[in-house]
Amino acid sequence: MTSFPEIIVNVDELISVNRYEVDEDNAHIELNSQDIDSLDDVEFGKLVRVCPAALYKVDSDGHKSFDYAGCLECGTCRIACEGTIVSKWEQPGPTMGVQYRFG
Numbered sequence: 001m002t003s004f005p006e007i008i009v010n011v012d013e014l015i016s017v018n019r020y021e022v023d024e025d026n027a028h029i030e031l032n033s034q035d036i037d038s039l040d041d042v043e044f045g046k047l048v049r050v051c052p053a054a055l056y057k058v059d060s061d062g063h064k065s066f067d068y069a070g071c072l073e074c075g076t077c078r079i080a081c082e083g084t085i086v087s088k089w090e091q092p093g094p095t096m097g098v099q100y101r102f103g
């Protein structure tokens with residue numbers, strides 16, 4: 001029987017070395033409502049589960065939050081919920097957004 005070495009990856013640690021230039025004047029992702037708590041629980045729950053940067057959150061009181069700062073521009077939330085609660089998704093402008101340090 002072959003055994004494989006255990007490999008532990010700390011995603012938070014890897015993500016923290018990226019650099020971000022946040023465009024405060026033009027959010028590249030927008031949701032259907034500024035009142036995030038009013039958004040559909042099931043659809044928002046999808047975003048909580050799929051975003052690799054954990055930018056969609058529900059706290060212990062059930063309040064939802066989202067902040068596009070720190071976005072990895074993977075497009076997963078667009079695939080999951082464009083047309084339901086993601087109303088805008090576009091690449092950040094030139095010189096804005098994520099700069100990967102490791103690939």
Ligand code: SF4
Nearest residue numbers: 051071072074075077
């Ligand atoms: S594009 Fe990717 S990293 Fe950015 S908010 Fe959507 S799922 Fe999260």
